[in-house]
Amino acid sequence: MRALNQEDLEERKRKVLQFVIHEYIRTSNPVGSNAISTVSSLGLSPATIRNVLSELEREECITHPHTSAGRIPTDKGYRRYVDSLVDLQRLAIQEQTRIQSEYETRIREIEDLLLQTSKILSSLSHYSGFVVAPKWERHIFSHMDLIPVSSHRFLCAMISESGLAKHFIITTRTELPRESLRKIVRMINESFHGFTLQEVKLQITSRLENLQEEWKDILSMAKEIGQEIRRFSDAENELYLEGAGNILSLPDFTNPHDFQNLFKMVEEKHILSELVGSDWDEVKTKPLAKGTPSKNKSRSRVKVRIGSENKNRALQNLSVISSTYQLSDKTVGVLGIIGPKRMEYSKMISLVDYVSRMMNHFLSEFDKDI
Amino acid sequence: MRALNQEDLEERKRKVLQFVIHEYIRTSNPVGSNAISTVSSLGLSPATIRNVLSELEREECITHPHTSAGRIPTDKGYRRYVDSLVDLQRLAIQEQTRIQSEYETRIREIEDLLLQTSKILSSLSHYSGFVVAPKWERHIFSHMDLIPVSSHRFLCAMISESGLAKHFIITTRTELPRESLRKIVRMINESFHGFTLQEVKLQITSRLENLQEEWKDILSMAKEIGQEIRRFSDAENELYLEGAGNILSLPDFTNPHDFQNLFKMVEEKHILSELVGSDWDEVKTKPLAKGTPSKNKSRSRVKVRIGSENKNRALQNLSVISSTYQLSDKTVGVLGIIGPKRMEYSKMISLVDYVSRMMNHFLSEFDKDI
DNA sequence: TATTAGCACTCATTAGTTTAGAGTGCTAAT
DNA sequence: ATTAGCACTCTAAACTAATGAGTGCTAATA
Structure with a gap:
C-alpha cells in the first residue's frame, strides 16, 4: 500500500466532512463512523473513519451530542462546507x-x-x-406634490426619477392657504430636482430657513412641512x-x-x-x-x-x-x-x-x- | 336544617361554577371538591360539593381531563359564566x-x-x-386627485369627508395628457361629491361609460382609471x-x-x-x-x-x-x-x-x- | 331529606430499574 | 497506515412500583 502524503489526508478529511454534512442534512440524525464506512464510497473501515472524525472534531468542525451518538456539524463545519465543499450548481x-x-x-x-x-x-x-x-434614500428626487385633505392636513407625494413613489399624510399646526402651498411646492420642486432623496432629507429644513427674506409670511409653515417630510424619510x-x-x-x-x-x-x-x-x-x-x-x-x-x-x-x-x-x-x-x-x-x-x-x-x- | 327549595339549589350550583372558574383561572389547575369545600365559604363538605359538581358535569358546564383530576370549565361553562356570573366592574x-x-x-x-x-x-x-x-366604504367621498408619477402611472388620492385618506398608485395602458387628466378628475369630483365611497366604487365604471358623447377621445383612459379605483376600493x-x-x-x-x-x-x-x-x-x-x-x-x-x-x-x-x-x-x-x-x-x-x-x-x- | 363520613377504585405522575444498541476510543495485530 | 477486537459510555425505551389526588357510591346521620 502506497504511502499517503499530507494532501491525500486533507482530501479524505474534506470528503468525510462533506459526507457527514450531506447525510445529516438528509436525515437530521447524527452520523456514525459505521454509516460513513458502509454508505460512502471511500472504502475505509469504520475504525479509520473514526480517526478522521476525531481529527475533524479537534478542528471544531463537528461534535457529538453525547458519547454514544454520531457526529453533527458545528457552525464552523458548515462554514467550511459552504466556503469550499459545497458543489454550486445552476438551478434546475x-x-x-x-x-x-x-x-x-x-x-x-x-x-x-x-x-x-x-x-x-x-x-x-x-x-x-x-x-x-x-x-429610499438612494433614489433621485424628481418631484413632489401636496394635496389638501383638510385645513391642517395634506397628502404629500414624493416621486423619484426611477418612478418610486412614497406618500404620507402630514399635519401642520398652522393653516395653509392654497396659494402659499403652491409656492412652497414649486420651490421644493425647483431646488431639489436632481438631488438624491437623502440630500433632500438632510437639507430640506435648512434650505427652507434660508429663504427668509422673500418668504417671511409662510416661513413657519414651510418649516413645518420640511420637518414632516424629514420625519417620513427617516422611516425604516x-x-x-x-x-x-x-x-x-x-x-x-x-x-x-x-x-x-x-x-x-x-x-x-x-x-x-x-x-x-x-x-x-x-x-x-x-x-x-x-x-x-x-x-x-x-x-x-x-x-x-x-x-x-x-x-x-x-x-x-x-x-x-x-x-x-x-x-x-x-x-x-x-x-x-x-x-x-x-x-x-x-x-x-x-x-x-x-x-x-x-x-x-x-x-x-x-x-x-x- | 331547613329544606332547600329549587332556587337555593340553583344558587348553590351557580356559586360552585363560579368558584371553579375563578380558581381555574387563577391557578390553571383542575379544581377538586376538596379545594372548593375548604377554600370557598359555602360551608359544605367535599361529598356535597361532589354531588353539585357531577350535576354541573351532566349539564356540560365542566369536565375532568381524567378520572383522578379535578374539574375544568367547558366552553359552555365559560359562556354561562360570562352571561350571568361574571361581576362586571368599571375599570380600576x-x-x-x-x-x-x-x-x-x-x-x-x-x-x-x-x-x-x-x-x-x-x-x-x-x-x-x-x-x-x-x-372605507362607509365614508362619504369628498374629493380625489391624480398626481403623475410617470407617463403611465399616477398617484391617486381619495379623501373622505371625515378626513380619511386613501392613496395608491394606478397604472394605465394608454398615455394621459395633463389636460385630459384634469378633466377626468374634475368630472369625478363633481359627480360623486356627497356619495358614499361604496357608491363611488360601484358606480364609477358605469358613470364614466355614460359620458360617451362628449368624452369620446378620453373615454378609454377614464375607464381604465375607473377600473383601477374600483380595484383598490376592494382591498380588505x-x-x-x-x-x-x-x-x-x-x-x-x-x-x-x-x-x-x-x-x-x-x-x-x-x-x-x-x-x-x-x-x-x-x-x-x-x-x-x-x-x-x-x-x-x-x-x-x-x-x-x-x-x-x-x-x-x-x-x-x-x-x-x-x-x-x-x-x-x-x-x-x-x-x-x-x-x-x-x-x-x-x-x-x-x-x-x-x-x-x-x-x-x-x-x-x-x-x-x- | 339533605348532608356527610367512609371506602374502594381509577388513573396520572414520578421515580427507579433494566435492557438493548449505537457509537466511541484505545490497543494490538496486520 | 489500516483495521479487527473489545471494553466502555451513554441514550432511549420499556417495564415496574409507589404515591396521591380525586372520584363515585353507599350507608350512616342530623
Missing part, C-alpha cells in the same frame, strides 16, 4: 421555469414585485423568504417576509424558546431589516462554480450566514442566505431566505442567486418603462 | 389613568391612533390586542395586531399545533379580519352591571366569543373579546383582545369597553378637527 431548469411562471401574475408596482418575490423565495425553498424594499425600510411558519414545522425546532424568538422576529420585522443592513456595505461575493458560468455577466453576490454568525439572537439556530439587488446600477435592497442551519446550501444558494437576477431583470424593465 | 382608576397616559404620545393620524390602541390593548391585557381599521380592511407573542408564553399553550395556527393567523391577518366581520351586523350588547352606569350614555357593545364559538380554527382554544367603534355616528370598525379561554373576563371586558369608548372619543375629535 424545471425550477427556473417554475419561478418564471410564478412571476407571470400581473405585477403593476414595485411593491407587487417585492411581495411576489418574497413569496417565490418562500415557496421554492420551503423556508422563509424575505425582501427588504429599495432603500419596509420588509416583506413570507413563510415564517414553514420554519416552525421543521424537525429541528422543538425548543419553545426558539418559537418565541421567531415570533418576535415576525412581529417586529425591523429586527431583520437591521440585520441585513450590513449587506449594503460589505459584500462578499461568492462566484458560482467554474464550468457553469452564469448567463448574466454580473457576479453573484450571495452571502451566507450560519447560526452564530448572525448577530441577532432570534437567528442563532438559523441560517440566512441573502443577495442584493440593483436599480439603475445602484444596490438598493436585499433579499434572501431564512432556514435551518441544516439545509441544502447548494440548492438554496442557487435559488437566491437566480431570484436576485430575476429581480434585477424586472427592476430594469420598470426603469425603462419610465 | 389606576388602569384608566394608565390608558390615558399611553394615549398621550403624539397621535397625528387615524393610523397612529389605531396602532396605539392595539398596543394599549395588548400591553394592558398582557394578551394580544387588535384593531380593524375603519371600513387593514388590521392592527399586537402582542401575539404574549399568547405563546402562556402555560395554556403547549401543543405545537396551536403554535402553528397562531403563526398562520399573524402572517395572514385577513383571517382575523374576516372573523370579526360579523360584528358589524349582529351586535349583541352586554350592558355593564347595574349600579355602575358608565359616564358616557352610549351602551357598551362588548362581545365575547369563547373557544369553539369562534368559527376560525386558529381560535378554537382562544377567546376573543371585541367591541365596535364609531365615526360620525356610524360603526366603522372593531377592536378587542385575543387571549386564552382561561382569562379574567371581568377585567378584560371592562378593558375593551373602556378602550373602545376612548377610541370613540378620539375619533370624534378627529372629526371635529376637519
